[in-house]
Structures are given as C-alpha cells and as structure tokens.
Amino acid sequence: MQKMTQTDQQIYESLDARLRSIDQHSQEISKSKQVTLGFKSFSVKCAKLPLVTESKFFEAVFSNNNFSDSGQEAFVLKTDEFSMFAFAKVLEFIFDAYDQRSQNVWEYRRRKLEMDLKLDNFQSVVELGSYLQVKSMDDACTQFIVDKLERENVVDVFEMALRLNMEQLTEASKLFVGYHLTDLLPELSLVDTSLDFVRMVLSLEMAKISNESLMLDFIWDWVKCDLETRKEVMKQLFALVRINHVSEKKLKKKLKKIEKRLNLSDFSSSIDLSRRILPLVPARSWPQLMVLCDSLASSDSDLQELSFADIKQLLNQMITTKDLESENSPWESLSPPCLGVNLEVFQEIAFAGGGDSIFVIVKKQLGEEEESDEFELTVWMNDLRQQPSWSKLSQHQPSEVHQMSNIRAHFCWNILFLTGDIRGSSVGYFLDLCSYEPEWRQWTPLLACPGAQHSVAGLCAVPGQAAGGYPGTAGTAGQGTLWVVTCKRRFCSCSLCGGKETHESEKVFPSGKTVMVRQVAGPEDVAQPRLTPYKDTVMAVGGQDPNSRKCEVYDLSSKEWREAASLTEGRSDPGVVTVGTEIYAFGGRGFFWDETIKSVEKINWEDSEGWSKEDGTRVNMGGTLTVVTVNKPLSWMLRRQEEVSVDKDKYSFPI
Numbered sequence: 274m275q276k277m278t279q280t281d282q283q284i285y286e287s288l289d290a291r292l293r294s295i296d297q298h299s300q301e302i303s304k305s306k307q308v309t310l311g312f313k314s315f316s317v318k319c320a321k322l323p324l325v326t327e328s329k330f331f332e333a334v335f336s337n338n339n340f341s342d343s344g345q346e347a348f349v350l351k352t353d354e355f356s357m358f359a360f361a362k363v364l365e366f367i368f369d370a371y372d373q374r375s376q377n378v379w380e381y382r383r384r385k386l387e388m389d390l391k392l393d394n395f396q397s398v399v400e401l402g403s404y405l406q407v408k409s410m411d412d413a414c415t416q417f418i419v420d421k422l423e424r425e426n427v428v429d430v431f432e433m434a435l436r437l438n439m440e441q442l443t444e445a446s447k448l449f450v451g452y453h454l455t456d457l458l459p460e461l462s463l464v465d466t467s468l469d470f471v472r473m474v475l476s477l478e479m480a481k482i483s484n485e486s487l488m489l490d491f492i493w494d495w496v497k498c499d500l501e502t503r504k505e506v507m508k509q510l511f512a513l514v515r516i517n518h519v520s521e522k523k524l525k526k527k528l529k530k531i532e533k534r535l536n537l538s539d540f541s542s543s544i545d546l547s548r549r550i551l552p553l554v555p556a557r558s559w560p561q562l563m564v565l566c567d568s569l570a571s572s573d574s575d576l577q578e579l580s581f582a583d584i585k586q587l588l589n590q591m592i593t594t595k596d597l598e599s600e601n602s603p604w605e606s607l608s609p610p611c612l613g614v615n616l617e618v619f620q621e622i623a624f625a626g627g628g629d630s631i632f633v634i635v636k637k638q639l640g641e642e643e644e645s646d647e648f649e650l651t652v653w654m655n656d657l658r659q660q661p662s663w664s665k666l667s668q669h670q671p672s673e674v675h676q677m678s679n680i681r682a683h684f685c686w687n688i689l690f691l692t693g694d695i696r697g698s699s700v701g702y703f704l705d706l707c708s709y710e711p712e713w714r715q716w717t718p719l720l721a722c723p724g725a726q727h728s729v730a731g732l733c734a735v736p737g738q739a740a741g742g743y744p745g746t747a748g749t750a751g752q753g754t755l756w757v758v759t760c761k762r763r764f765c766s767c768s769l770c771g772g773k774e775t776h777e778s779e780k781v782f783p784s785g786k787t788v789m790v791r792q793v794a795g796p797e798d799v800a801q802p803r804l805t806p807y808k809d810t811v812m813a814v815g816g817q818d819p820n821s822r823k824c825e826v827y828d829l830s831s832k833e834w835r836e837a838a839s840l841t842e843g844r845s846d847p848g849v850v851t852v853g854t855e856i857y858a859f860g861g862r863g864f865f866w867d868e869t870i871k872s873v874e875k876i877n878w879e880d881s882e883g884w885s886k887e888d889g890t891r892v893n894m895g896g897t898l899t900v901v902t903v904n905k906p907l908s909w910m911l912r913r914q915e916e917v918s919v920d921k922d923k924y925s926f927p928i
C-alpha cells in the first residue's frame with residue numbers, strides 16, 4: 274500500500290467526518306444505497322444518490338456495470354494528476370446540496386467552497402469538477418476566480434476557461450480584458466501570448482479603448498515576436514480590426530512598414546479594398562450609465578418641513594443611474610456619500626462625472642451661528658473601477674477654495690475643474706488625477722475679460738473627433754476643447770460681450786494632456802445657460818427665463834449663437850447630457866419659483882424632427898439637476914450587483 278502523507282491523511286479524515294455529519298442531517302441520504310469511492314490510497318464510503326444526481330460522470334459510472342469495479346457498488350477514480358484536496362472539495366460540494374442545515378443551498382455551497390479555495394489550489398479543483406461534470410461547480414468556481422481577476426493572471430484564466438469550456442469564466446475574462454485593455458496590452462508577454470487570446474482581443478465588442486489604431490500596433494507587435502510562424506495568420510487578424518475607425522494616415526504608415534518587412538506587395542491594396550467595400554461597423558465602446566444628480570431642496574422652507582425619514586429618503590434619491598444598454602432599464606438609486614442629515618448647513622451642492630468617476634462637491638456652513646462666515650468645501654469621489662464606494666479626496670485644498678460661491682464643476686480627461694466667485698472675482702482650480710502627484714492648482718477661467726465683471730455660467734468639454742465618428746464617441750483622438758461660457762451682458766464693453774470674439778488659449782496640464790480652453794459669452798437673455806456637447810461645438814438649453822423654449826448652438830465659423838430647434842416645454846436649469854448623437858433635457862424650473870417641470874425631452878441631431886417628449890417619463894427633483902454619463906462598473910458587468918449598494922428606485926422612470 275502506498276504510504277500516505279500526513280497532509281492527505283488530515284484531508285481524508287476531515288472529508289470522512291463531513292460526509293458522516295451530512296448523512297445525519299439528510300433524510301434523502303439516509304435512505305440511499307452506500308457506495309465506495311477509491312482515490313489514490315483512500316476509500317470513502319458515501320451515499321450513491323448525491324453522486325448520480327449531481328455528477329454526470331458518476332451517473333454514467335453507477336448506471337453501467339461495465340464501469341464499476343468487480344461488479345460491486347464501488348469505483349476507483351484513477352486520476353493521479355488531481356490532489357486529495359481537490360477530491361475532497363469536489364465531493365463536499367456534491368454532498369452539501371443535501372445538507373438540510375443550510376437554508377439557502379446555493380449560497381451556502383458556494384461560500385463554503387470559497388473559504389478553502391486559493392489561487393494556487395483553484396485550478397486543480399476546477400479541473401476535477403469539470404472532469405466529473407459536477408452541476409453548478411463551474412458557476413461556483415467562476416464567481417470565486419472572477420473576484421480574483423487581475424491584469425497579471427487574466428491571460429492564464431482565459432486560457433484555462435477556454436480549455437475547460439467554462440463559458441461564464443470565458444465571458445468574464447473577456448469583460449475584464451475589455452475594461453482594462455489600454456493598460457493590459459503594453460504589459461503582455463507577446464512571445465508567450467496565444468493566437469486564441471489575440472483573436473479574442475480583436476473580436477471584443479465592449480472595450481475601453483482610446484483609439485482603434487492600438488489594435489494595429491497590437492497585431493504587428495505580436496507577429497514580430499515570431500515572424501516565420503505568425504505572419505501566416507496576419508491577414509486573418511487584420512480582418513478583425515475596425516479599420517474604418519483608424520485614420521487613413523496612420524493606416525497607410527503601418528501598412529507600408531509591414532509590406533517592407535515581410536515583402537508583401539499586395540497587402541496594403543487588399544486592406545484598402547476591405548476598407549472601401551466592407552460595411553461600416555460601430556466603434557468599440559464600453560457600456561455607459563446615465564447618472565442623474567439632484568442638488569436637493571431649493572430653499573430653506575423646503576427643508577424645514579421634512580422629517581428625519583423624509584430627509585433620509587431625499588438623500589437616497591440624490592443620485593440615480595440608468596443602464597443605457599437596455600432601452601427599458603429602470604432607474605436605480607446609488608447610495609450617496611455620508612453627508613449627514615442636517616441639510617440646512619449645506620450652502621451649495623454641485624456634481625461632476627465622467628469616465629470611471631462621479632464627484633459630489635459640498636459646501637457647508639461651519640459654526641453654530643446662522644450667519645457664520647466659516648465654510649468648508651468637501652469633494653467626494655466614487656471610483657467606479659472597483660466596487661462603487663464614496664471617499665473624500667485626500668489632496669489638500671487651498672484655503673480660498675472654501676470661500677467659493679456660485680460653484681461650477683466639470684470632470685473630463687481625468688481632470689476635475691472647479692470655478693466660482695470669491696468676493697466678486699471669478700476663480701478656478703483643477704485637480705489632475707493622472708499627474709504623478711495630484712494636487713489642487715489654480716487656473717484663470719476668464720482671461721478675456723476682468724474677473725470682477727463676469728462669472729462662469731457653465732463649463733463643457735468637447736473631446737477631439739474620432740476617425741469616422743462624432744466627438745465623444747469611443748476611440749476619440751486629438752486635442753479636446755474646454756468651453757468656458759459666461760453670461761452675456763447687454764451694456765458690457767468687454768471683448769466677449771461687445772463683439773463677436775472668442776478667446777482661445779492652449780493649456781498643458783501636469784499629466785501631459787493638452788487642452789484648448791475656449792471662452793465665449795453666452796447667448797443673449799439667458800442668465801444661466803445649461804451646456805452640452807453638440808457635434809464639434811456646444812448647445813445652450815434653457816436658462817433662467819422660464820417662458821423661453823429656445824435652444825441655441827454656437828457657430829464656430831460666424832462666432833455667433835444661432836437658434837436651433839425649440840423645446841416643447843419651456844424650462845430653466847434643466848439637466849442636460851449628450852449620449853452619442855442624442856441630447857436629453859431633464860426636468861427644470863417652471864414659471865413660478867416653486868414649480869418644477871417633470872418631463873424629459875430628447876433630440877437627435879442626425880435627423881430634423883426636433884425635440885420630443887419621452888412618453889411615460891417623470892422627474893422628481895428637489896433642486897437643480899446635473900446629468901453625466903460614466904462607464905458601467907466592471908463589477909456590475911460581472912453580475913455581482915447584489916453585493917453593491919444599489920437599490921431599485923420606486924420613484925424612478927424609464928426613458
């Protein structure tokens with residue numbers, strides 16, 4: 274007899290005790306026939322029913338006498354490549370389904386299995402479970418490894434999932450790769466990267482990618498690692514690149530380099546032909562969430578009438594999200610930061626967001642006296658790259674920031690911009706989160722006119738235009754533009770208000786991002802224009818005149834605001850956002866100070882149908898609305914939303 278190791282002996286004794294315990298707490302097992310399983314030098318007596326019910330392998334074994342040993346109810350599992358630990362965990366998982374002490378069988382089995390799994394023993398358990406065809410084993414192991422996915426191990430996990438035909442884990446690996454694609458590609462060891470992995474990357478529909486030309490570079494870098502072997506599949510791989518979203522200059526340069534290296538005279542012409550005859554396919558993109566943010570009650574009288582329960586409910590409705598992948602998806606409330614329940618000390622609340630971040634900027638009054646002139650401005654950030662959760666920004670803020678009023682916030686290019694007024698002068702600060710050591714820095718938002726005369730009415734970012742796409746679509750490239758819009762004054766003699774002038778300046782931020790800052794006076798008779806990207810310019814929607822349904826677009830050639838299609842219902846301070854080629858206007862204020870507009874309107878600039886109300890929509894707002902779009906968190910995409918603090922909003926509406 275083979276000598277048993279102490280470790281295997283302990284595992285065997287623990288397994289035997291566990292099976293006896295389950296046998297005593299399961300009526301079904303107690304009535305089942307007993308069989309003997311042999312593994313390595315161990316013999317385990319257990320009930321037959323769970324084996325044939327939960328494992329297709331054992332079902333085949335014990336229903337066919339030719340498979341059983343010596344015609345008896347016994348079977349020796351001759352798989353020396355698997356460990357005793359894997360055998361014990363798989364067997365426990367099978368029998369845990371019959372343990373009456375667990376009320377929620379699925380959760381109980383999965384969580385119990387995960388307690389003992391580690392990255393170094395996980396693969397053996399998965400492979401044995403797959404070999405024995407154990408029901409739900411793949412699902413349980415998939416959830417475990419998905420939580421452990423990292424850029425360092427995702428290639429190995431994908432290869433294993435492909436080899437074992439684990440569909441859920443394969444899809445989870447694809448999602449992970451798509452989300453981290455830009456950071457992952459430079460880290461790959463291309464010499465060891467398989468063709469299957471390369472094909473998977475090039476076939477991704479959902480991917481956070483700045484430019485499709487990265488795929489060209491990826492293919493060529495991979496082929497160069499083994500030219501003789503890999504050049505044969507290069508044409509097949511190029512067919513997976515969405516060349517219509519690669520600039521013609523970049524494509525020709527890359528093809529010329531490949532032809533010269535491989536002596537392929539017709540390669541460039543064949544790719545160019547494909548570019549012209551193949552149908553246009555959408556750019557790769559990552560699913561988006563629309564985020565609706567409410568600055569809460571608009572007056573002190575509103576707050577004084579609220580009970581503690583009302584305030585708690587109001588806070589829970591501060592931020593709601595909608596999945597833009599599904600047309601009829603509901604709005605869901607996202608837990609707000611811990612702001613407290615004393616809303617009367619809040620002086621201003623502003624919001625910003627984009628990419629993988631949502632920001633809440635809160636200015637509150639300090640001190641016990643009602644007229645205290647001490648204030649504190651706090652910036653909360655929700656980093657959606659992990660499990661969504663709020664935290665205060667740790668960067669030290671200059672003392673002047675706390676004195677700002679009339680706060681405007683905008684987040685773009687991983688830079689958070691804040692503007693406001695201090696003693697009648699316009700000031701601005703920014704935080705570049707991609708810089709080596711992020712810190713708050715001051716900037717002057719209004720260079721074209723004296724700060725004492727004007728305040729910033731709105732900020733709007735228009736990214737550089739993508740090849741074959743619109744500004745703001747996936748794969749955007751080039752220099753972006755930050756629009757700084759002021760309120761136009763009729764009797765102001767500054768260059769912005771008095772003439773048809775814009776002031777443009779190029780600014781390089783600490784992370785290296787170069788942005789064109791464009792200052793423009795807003796349209797006439799609009800005190801607080803709400804801005805949103807419109808093609809390569811901006812649109813002003815509504816204002817403080819509640820009777821006005823007028824919308825205006827800034828014409829870059831004439832340097833004038835020109836009228837666009839009018840809203841169906843007049844509104845001031847609506848929440849506006851651009852999604853692809855569509856612009857949404859949410860809520861807003863009506864003619865009377867306490868009247869709110871509850872409708873939502875939409876316009877698509879690719880057609881001429883104008884604004885239209887969205888049927889069945891309803892906005893319940895307590896203050897001014899801000900609407901942004903962000904990347905859908907990877908954790909939600911991996912179907913772990915039940916562990917995220919997101920609840921269905923019973924006051925929400927579909928759009």
